[in-house]
Amino acid sequence: MTSHRPFGLPVAAALLLAVAGCSSTGPTVSVPVPRPPAAEAAFCRALHEELPRSLSGFDRNDAEPESDLTAAWGDGAIVLRCGVPRPEKMTDPQADAVEVNGVNWMLEVRDSGAPRFTSTYRKAYIEVTLDERFMHDSGPLIGLAEPVLETVPESL
Numbered sequence: 001m002t003s004h005r006p007f008g009l010p011v012a013a014a015l016l017l018a019v020a021g022c023s024s025t026g027p028t029v030s031v032p033v034p035r036p037p038a039a040e041a042a043f044c045r046a047l048h049e050e051l052p053r054s055l056s057g058f059d060r061n062d063a064e065p066e067s068d069l070t071a072a073w074g075d076g077a078i079v080l081r082c083g084v085p086r087p088e089k090m091t092d093p094q095a096d097a098v099e100v101n102g103v104n105w106m107l108e109v110r111d112s113g114a115p116r117f118t119s120t121y122r123k124a125y126i127e128v129t130l131d132e133r134f135m136h137d138s139g140p141l142i143g144l145a146e147p148v149l150e151t152v153p154e155s156l
């Protein structure tokens with residue numbers, strides 16, 4: 001994987017703009033629950049306990065079905081799934097990646113133009129899907145970095 005920094009604004013400035021500009025509590029978000037092996041699930045449960053109550057100005061909502069492997073903020077603006085399978089795209093040496101506060105993420109741009117990030121070099125893969133409001137803003141990854149670093153060890 002190559003390391004690209006595709007975001008023009010400094011991540012910290014983008015986060016401040018996002019926090020100042022939006023807050024939402026919305027309906028419950030439906031999120032497919034991953035089925036990782038037991039060891040990965042244990043890391044994900046630990047991560048779930050450390051996730052922030054708000055992220056980039058959005059309050060955390062319970063995802064449906066309720067699971068320690070998923071979390072959502074706002075009306076689905078930010079969705080996290082822990083223990084997802086390794087994405088095929090990770091084998092592509094041209095895949096875009098970004099490092100945010102010590103956590104490496106592979107970037108995929110969905111058909112809508114909105115980003116999906118998957119952690120790399122961790123003992124459990126963590127997928128963070130952002131909606132169109134974050135097309136050029138990786139700010140939510142700042143708020144997730146510390147919990148990821150504390151709970152999901154690096155893999156070699």
